[in-house]
Amino acid sequence: MTTSSISQSTRLPAIPRPSIPWVITFGYLFVMLLLPVAALILKSLTLSPAEIWRIATSPMALSAYEVTFVTALFAGAINGLAGLIIAWVLIRYEFPSKRIVDSLIDLPFALPTAVAGLTLATVYSNTGWLGSLLAPLGIKVAFTRLGVFVAMLFISLPFVVRTVQPVLQEAEREIEEAAWSLGASQWQTFWRVVLPPIIPAVLTGVALGFARAVGEYGSVVIVASNVPFKDLIAPVLIFQRLEQYDYAGATVIGTVMLLISLLMLLAINLLQAWGRRYGN
Amino acid sequence: MVTKTKSIKPDTPPATTAAPESTGWQKLTKPLLIAFVILYLGLVLFIPALNVFVQAFSGGVGLFLKTFSQRAFLNALWLTILMAIIAVPLNTVFGLCAAWAIARNKQFPGRTLLISLIDLPFSVSPVVAGLMIVLLYGRNGWFGPLLEANDIKIIFAVPGMVLATLFVSLPFVAREVLPVLEEIGPEQEEAAKTLGASEWQTFWRVTLPSIRWGLLYGVLLTNARAMGEFGAVAVVSGNITGKTQTLPLFVEEAYKQYHTEAAYSAAVLLAGLAIVTMVAKALLERRTGLKTGAGH
Incomplete structure (x- = not known):
């Protein structure tokens, strides 16, 4: 697509001439993004369709997709609800150390995932601060699928908070007061007046968090036991295939994951467009 | 944090919860x-x-210092810094060019597609990113034979780790600068040009000063990601202790070898990096918040 948009630029006056920033932008994107993506897709196309299907739907791959997507969906949904409440509390209420809490929300963006995995594995192990409280109840977190879930909760936490906060900030309080003065209860006001405009932001945040959780590797590989059919996620499976020099296996599963990321990217763009329409 | 519940009571001015009739619930x-x-x-x-x-x-400062004197640790620390030294400038130049090109040209075919493409590294799994680089530069990859003939090693070596780091930290500067550029608009730049400034002068004297906070934030995020990346670098590096190991890889390796204290000594350095990033972000936000507040 780079070459086409550049060559068109000589014909259509609306398009700028290829100046230095354009050359750098397209050249860099071509080498850094398009070439690697093309290498992955074309490499998987060198296999026969039957072979691709066999690898992509092998029992171990199917189980890895299930662990990855279902766990990420749960993490996304929980963070959707919790993130909405956190954003609400940070925007609407005053309490001591609120600013510190607000800035710490970004921790999962800034903390390297290996550190997150390390500390979650310690804290939620049977002898850890939180794991030892759950162990008597028969709940094991570290090195189980629950550990994968906690790691995904951690890394996808900021997304919903950060997408909802600006929308809540801009929401006009007068409309809520109008709803109250017209006799709506607090609950009705929330459901009918406050919630509808922030739904696109919540869904965008959930989708961003879900996409992040689906691709997560660093924290999960440390906190999980990575046993197939138990808590093995798709990115770890790709890694293991590569370690075994099974390039075909890694490539096919990698392509499946890439295509899903592209679909997620499309969904996120559509959600954001919906949110902008709502805002206007 | 525990004192929170106590201090909630004093500040209940009806301003925030001005519901007409507040029930107990x-x-x-x-x-x-x-x-x-x-x-x-x-x-x-x-x-x-x-x-x-x-x-x-x-374990006390002694254990901490013991890790710091390990060769493998020092090598990992140096490689981590090297990743940032290379990735930050390259992705900053790219981010500035891309943001400027997109912000100053409102209508061209594929504009939305281009923005989505820049976002791609955010949604692609780091492992898939690493895999793509292996398929391109590895022994069986597209450029494999060419590289081997010239005796250039990219995969299981530092250049591959740099490429993986560049990939995962690519969007940050472009993403932070683009909205700022769109908000300030082209008027000042056009004025500078009419007054005879060259494009380079316009960039340094007009554009750069007005986007500096957004740019700085983008640089901070790029730096944090470049130093902290694990998955993509793990795939391409081969994780050779003392050779192709960054600090995040050192953390995992040490943990797997039951050198928990060494793992935490390295982890606390990376956590320190995260804290610096977050404090700088908070300061930047206060600064820009004040700026826009005073300006309008």
Whole structure:
């Protein structure tokens, strides 16, 4: 697509001439993004369709997709609800150390995932601060699928908070007061007046968090036991295939994951467009 | 943090919860929600974060210093810094060019597609990113034979790690600068050009000063990601101790070898990096918040 948009630029006056920033932008994107993506897709196309299907739907791959997507969906949904409440509390209420809490929300963006995995594995192990409280109840977190879930909760936490906060900030309080003065209860006001405009932001945040959780590797590989059919996620499976020099296996599963990321990217763009329409 | 529930009571000016008739249940909403937030963040974020520091210093400073004198550790530290030294300038130049090209040309075919493409590294799994680089530069990859003939090693070596780092930290500067450029608009730049400034002068004297905070934030995020990347670098590096190991890889390796204290000594350095990033972000936000507040 780079070459086409550049060559068109000589014909259509609306398009700028290829100046230095354009050359750098397209050249860099071509080498850094398009070439690697093309290498992955074309490499998987060198296999026969039957072979691709066999690898992509092998029992171990199917189980890895299930662990990855279902766990990420749960993490996304929980963070959707919790993130909405956190954003609400940070925007609407005053309490001591609120600013510190607000800035710490970004921790999962800034903390390297290996550190997150390390500390979650310690804290939620049977002898850890939180794991030892759950162990008597028969709940094991570290090195189980629950550990994968906690790691995904951690890394996808900021997304919903950060997408909802600006929308809540801009929401006009007068409309809520109008709803109250017209006799709506607090609950009705929330459901009918406050919630509808922030739904696109919540869904965008959930989708961003879900996409992040689906691709997560660093924290999960440390906190999980990575046993197939138990808590093995798709990115770890790709890694293991590569370690075994099974390039075909890694490539096919990698392509499946890439295509899903592209679909997620499309969904996120559509959600954001919906949110902008709502805002206007 | 525990004192929170006590100090909630004094500040209940009806401004925030001006519901016409507050029932008992409604009065409880605020403390309950705040308690939920603190509990949830505590379990998922605060306690795990605190644990990094407690574990790192529980063995005393001696153990801590012992890790710091290990060759493998020092090598990992240097490689981590090297990743940032290379990735930050390259992705900053790209980010500035891309943001400027997109912001100053409102209509061209594929504009939305281009923005989505820049976002791609955010949604692609780091492992898939690493895999793509292996398929391109590895022994069986597209450029494999060519590289082998010229005796250039990219995969299982530092250049591959740099490429992986560049990939995952590519969007940050472009993403932070683009909205700022769109908001300030082209008027000042056009004025500078009419007054005879060259494009280069316009960039340095007009554009750069007005985007500096957004740019700085983008650079900070690029730096944090470049130093902290794990998955993509793990795939391409081969994780050779003392050779192709960055600090995040050192953390995992040490943990797997049951050198927990070494893992935490390295982890606390990376956590320190995260704290610096977040404090700088908070300062930047206060600064820009004040700026726009005073300007308008």
